[in-house]
Amino acid sequence: KNEVEQSPQNLTAQEGEFITINCSYSVGISALHWLQQHPGGGIVSLFMLSSGKKKHGRLIATINIQEKHSSLHITASHPRDSAVYICAVRSGETSGSRLTFGEGTQLTVNP
Amino acid sequence: NAGVTQTPKFRILKIGQSMTLQCTQDMNHNYMYWYRQDPGMGLKLIYYSVGAGITDKGEVPNGYNVSRSTTEDFPLRLELAAPSQTSVYFCASSPGTRGYTFGSGTRLTVV
Numbered sequence: 001k002n003e004v005e006q007s008p009q010n011l012t013a014q015e016g017e018f019i020t021i022n023c024s025y026s027v028g029i030s031a032l033h034w035l036q037q038h039p040g041g042g043i044v045s046l047f048m049l050s051s052g053k054k055k056h057g058r059l060i061a062t063i064n065i066q067e068k069h070s071s072l073h074i075t076a077s078h079p080r081d082s083a084v085y086i087c088a089v090r091s092g093e094t095s096g097s098r099l100t101f102g103e104g105t106q107l108t109v110n111p
Numbered sequence: 112n113a114g115v116t117q118t119p120k121f122r123i124l125k126i127g128q129s130m131t132l133q134c135t136q137d138m139n140h141n142y143m144y145w146y147r148q149d150p151g152m153g154l155k156l157i158y159y160s161v162g163a164g165i166t167d168k169g170e171v172p173n174g175y176n177v178s179r180s181t182t183e184d185f186p187l188r189l190e191l192a193a194p195s196q197t198s199v200y201f202c203a204s205s206p207g208t209r210g211y212t213f214g215s216g217t218r219l220t221v222v
Binding site: 002004031033035041042043044045048086088098099100101102103104 | 212213
């Protein structure tokens, strides 16, 4: 079993729909990251969370430390949101701040 | 600022050849990382560095070597390339407790 599990693996939505991507992890963490990888491969950091909730534009990320679970929400989805969304956890300050990654969720938003 | 710069973007190697993937960052980050991304898999850590002169193995170090002579540069060396090293390679940097900046990736094919 992977230390970081994402669901769903693939998600297709219509433009305007509300989207949720889930991430569960099995280790103690110091922070959780949500990343976006566009076709063409570049990876961009969206959020870093250690508690609560963060919002940036139409993106919202939440984390429940007790339940070891995080969600990424996209409101009013748009075709330009089509990308792979990756959850990654940092498991300790003394571990070189390394990340452990989920396998990613491929999101396709159709017009 | 350029962020994290990786070169080359694409490369085809023959089995047994060697090459160096270059990674440079201009943000004065202490932490640098090399990851590989295989289709359908999460990114896996190859090597990381917590500062100039200090490197350590990640999850999948076999067949690779690194050096960190300066804060800016963290080259990854492949000796005796094998087909199993066909992958997309990402370099990343971090100040340690905040977000990560990724390079644009190097797509390597070993034939």
